[in-house]
Structures are given as C-alpha cells and as structure tokens.
Amino acid sequence: MTNLLTAHELCAALQLRDLSDPGQGPHAMQILLDEVVEALAPTWECAVDVQRRRPLVAVEDNYDRLGYSSGDIVRDARYSRYAAETVMLRSHTTAGIPPALRRLATDHRHEPAADMLLALPGLCYRRDSIDRLHVGTPHQVDLWRITTARMHDTDLMEMAGLVVEAVLPGARWRAVAAKHPYTETGLQLDVETATGWVELAECGLAAAHVLARAGLNPERWNGLALGMGLDRAVMLRKGVDDIRLLRSADPRIAAQMLDLSRWQSVSAYPSIRRDLSIVTGSADAELLGGAVRTALGAAADDLESMSILSSTPYEQLPSAARARLGLRPDQVNVVLRLVVRPLGGTLTAEQANRLRDDVYAAVHEGPNWEWATRCDA
Template sequence: MTHADYLTPDQLCRALALRDLTDPAQGEHAMQTLLDAVVAPLERTWGSTIRYVRSSPIVSVAANYDRLGYDPDDVTRARRYTRYISPTVMLRSHMSAELPTALEAYAGHAGIDELIVAPGLVYRRDVVDRSHVGEPHQVDLWRIRSAGDTRDEDMLGMIEELVEAVLPCAERRITMAEHPYTVGGRQIDVRHEGEWLELAECGRIHPEVLRGCGLDPERWSGLALGMGLERALMLRKGIPDIRYLRACDPRIAAQMLTLDTWRHVSPLPPARRDISVVVATEEDEETLGDRVRTVLGDDAEMIETVEVLGRTAHEELPEAARSRLRTQPGQANLLLRIILRPIDQTLTADQANAIRNTIYRALHDGPVMELI
C-alpha cells in the first residue's frame, strides 16, 4: 500500500471524535436500553458473570485479522474495506477485534462462566442509503467457560434469547455460516415486513482462537455472537432512516431515548441531482459511498442516498461518448442519482448544487468536468 492508502490525520480525528451511542458516559440513548435488554436474559439463563469491554477503536491488524484466523489474502483485508492507519494499525472493522486480548485475561483461572460484552463503533466503507453508515455500532457477546463442553444446543438457546429480546415473537430463520473464528457458525435472520433481514451471526469459539489466547481448548470453550446495533434498533422501533439515530431535531432526538415504537415525523422535501462520472472500473457503491462521506464530512448527513443507476465500461461506450468523456481502458461511465434530504433544514437550489459539485469533483476521474 502507498501513503495515500492510509487515513489522514484529519480523517482519523473525525473518526475518533464520533459519539459512541452505546456508551452511557457519552449520553443516554435507546441503543443502550436495547443492549441491556439483550444482556439481561442471558445473564439470568446462564447465571454468568458479566464483563464489559470498552477500548480504543485503534487496534492492531493482527488483532483484527490474524488472531481471529483470517487468511493473509482474505478479501476483507483490502484497503477498499479497511481503514488503515499504518501497515500494522487500523480502525477496527468489527468488535471481535477486542476479544483476543480480552480472552487472555482468563489464562490460569478456573470456575469461569462469563459473558463478555464488547459494544462500540466499527469502521467500514459502505454504501450511502437509509440503512447504512460508514461507522456503525456493533456488539460482540462472547460466553467463555472453563469447561470444554459448550454445545450447539447452547448456541441455539442463545439465539432464541437474543431474538426474543430484540424482536419479541418475530419469525426467525437460522442458516449455516462460516467465520474464521468460530465452528458450527450460524446466521440469524428475522422476517420484517415480508423481507428476511440478517440480525446477527454466531458460532462456538474456534479452538485455535482459544489456543492463541493461552486457553487449552480441551478445558475451555464458549460462544461468539456479533450483532449490528443500528439494524436491531431500527427493527425494534420501526425507524425508517438510520440518520435519525443521531438527529438533533427535538421531534426525533426525544424518540431516541426509549424503545417505544417510532412516531412518524414529516420528512423535508428532497432535492435530486443526477450526475455522470468517470471512475475506475473496480469502484462500486461501497467505495463510492466512502468517498462521498469523506469529502462531505459532517455535511454527509444531508445525503439520503447515492444510487448507481447505470454503469458502462469504456469498451462498451459508443465512440461519440468515449470522445466526449475522454475515457480510458480500465474506466467506466457511471450514472449516479443523489437524493439530498437533510433532517432538520430545507436546502436551497444553490446549496444543493454546491453539494452536487463537491461530490462530482470527488468522484469524477475524467478530464472533462461538468459542473453547475
């Protein structure tokens, strides 16, 4: 990787300044109430002790990938998915990165049955729409036992407790899934408004992960579950837009303090801008979304969606279009639709055009500029 592949100091500072909605020390939020509702029944059922883990989101690449069993050439390590700070340090991409260090504390102990609760922000490169952000919240729930007999039945019981806590009586579907740090992995989906949505993934802790933390897998075992908290909270309350979770509008912010069902708030009118940009062929909605969030900074909250309406590779463009756009092999022409809809203000046409131009300059890699 080159220097350009790493976060700049400004990007890192902005990421670290973001409020963690799971942390009571940073203010009250319904996400904390939901997390408590998930942990409490597991504590009652198992009689486990509870240990909360909260650490800096800056982690080693080894903790985020190597110690959890990811292959050296795993696609998730690529810069397009990972926010690297240096060759060996990154912003964690999942809360599981906290668990190898947490597990090391149990070496040499006995009589352990503990639920490790690791909530916090993780950092991704993701699409821009009403259900995704670049810095989502996750929680990892790992039950660690000084006994080697944790079974699939224990995992399935954990799944039932979780679904009932998040979405009581919801129809659920459990399918097999693979994770490098678990065995017998499962994916948990719930049915919401006629659509199956992923809620969480889990499995039994992989013996090699335990061994790498100084725990003999013949004598230690446990369960590992990870869940996205934005989606869980939005499903629980019926929230239609992920940006509402951080909104300052009093009509919205007051609703983010409880698990009560969402009460409709009239949205402001949208402004639509369609743009045609030239990009590298490997660019997709995730990497484009990350570039949009980076260039707009705090103003990214004004964007409701960025959608790819069409993609045409250089080789597939008519000769007249190639000449006009001056595309090159390895590039593609994308038609993007940008929907601007701030939560708490109405944009003027000039403001919408300025944001459109900022996005255009950030994404367009061609020599011919079309600004308004």
C-alpha cells in the same frame, strides 16, 4: 501500505460519539444492549464482563488472530481504515476478542469463574454504501460465552433465540449457514419484518484456533460467539426506517431516541434528486460511499441515499462517448443518483447543486469534467 488516514480523518473518527456508551450520553441503544445482556447472563448463571475497548486496534487482532487469510480482500485499504502499517480503526468489535481472551487467560482473578459472558460494544469503521440502512461508522456488539462446559449446536440455537427475543419479542426468525474465520458451525440470524427477512446477527461456536492463540487451552475452554449490529437492532425494535435518525440533533427526533418505544414520524422534508455521470475505476457502491463520506464530512448526513443507476464499461461505449468522457479501458462510466433530504430542514436548489458538485469532485476520476445536468424529483 497506501491510503493511510490523515491526521484530520483520524481525529474526526475518534471524536464521533459512541451511542452505545452511557458515558457519552443516554440513548435507546444502551437500553437495548442491557436487555440483551440481561437475557443471557441469568439464563446461563455466568459472570459478565462488559469491555469498552479503544477503536484503534492492532491489525493482527482485527484480522490475523481471528483467522483471516493474508490475502483476504477485506484487508484492502479501500475497505479498511489504516492509521499506520500495523494499526487500524477496528472494522468490527470482534477485534477486541483476542485481547479480551488474552486477559482472561492471564488474569488469575477469573480462574474461579469457569463461565464468562464477554460483551464488547462500540463503534466500527468501514467504507459503506449510502442509503437508509447503512453508515460508515456502525455500532456493533460482540457477545462471547467462554466456558469450561462443553458447548454444542443446541446451546448456540438457545443463545440465538434469547438474543432475538430480547431485541424483537415474538418475532419469527431463522438461522442459515454462514462462514466466519473465527467460528465453527457459523450461522446468520434473520428476523421476519413487514418487508421481508432482515439480517440481525451472526453467530457460531468459538473457533478453537482463536482460543488457542489467546492462551486458552481448547481442550478445556470453548464457547459461543455472536456479533450483532446495534443500529439495525434499534431500528427494528423502534420501527425506524432511516439510520440517520439515530444521531439526529433535531429535538423532535432526539427525544424519541431515549427509549425503546415505537418511533412516531415527524413531518418529513421534501427530497431533491440529482443524477450525475462519472468516470471511475470501480462501480463499487461501498467504495464510492466511503469516498463521498470522507470528502463531505458532516455534509454527507444530508444525503438520504446514493445509488448506482448504471455502470457501462469502456468496450460498451461508442468511441465518441469515450472521447468525451476521457474514459480509459480500465475505467467505467457510472451514473449515480443522489437523493438529498436533510433531517433538520430543507435545502435550496442551489445548495443541492453544490452538494452534487462536491460529490462529483470526490468520485470522478476522468480528465474531462462535466457537471451533471440538474434532475429535479
């Protein structure tokens, strides 16, 4: 396996604050999570088991025991963060479900409780694009009802409605078909916002093969499964339009992240735009975003967005341009646009140029280096 995390990268990932964990300081995310759990458990009159599992997980639990195929593209080290051959930083909180089910199957103290809500919140680690809605370390929660009572599609829709109402009271929502390797009758839940429909969560009936692999007899046990992005849920509830605000240390912002009241905008700092032309093997916004976050570290938070303006393959470029770029047939010429807007202050033009140059160094794979021409907004 290639592209294992370095010791520095792993340490930085494990030190990142989990906003969903009360033990790491208060945050609005914890209040919202409590409201969701409190909407489900009393309705079902079931026991609740909140588990905060470690982010380093077995690859088998993250993929194999959930039903992912051996050749699934999400396993690629370009998308997942591997610490070793068999250990990775979880790419979703669903990775905690197989061990949670195994514990349920072997722990005789749970035997009298034939109806259990498993709640597994925490940080996940991915390669993702850079914009106002995405981050490489999102927070998620998996909510699985495991019961001996037979669950049906109507129970799944009830769960969906309870979760949506808890997150966005009174919101219109819809369920569209979706496929997950660990559910049956999979659904994607969208909520209507002022700018259109936005995905909130995904759910389905717990797949029999996941239960069986954990030691729970599917003839007796079944359940409901729902996964939700907590960052997106908090942003929708509070009306926040930039995911970076959830972690901001600016006192004007941080004070508003302690409750679920509507977000009140603070004075915005002006943005600076920089365009640059790079040579790369893949015009994939998620891979490029992951490379930039890794290279810049904390400085990546100064980027409001990084978007692909154009992507031109080798055969569509004139020979002079190919030679100037040093482009190979298996590479593409990508023009990136950076929008630099720190949350806690402003950058000088020189500082913005240095940030642009650092991004260029992180993603440009060509033999010839051409620092981008400044392009002020």
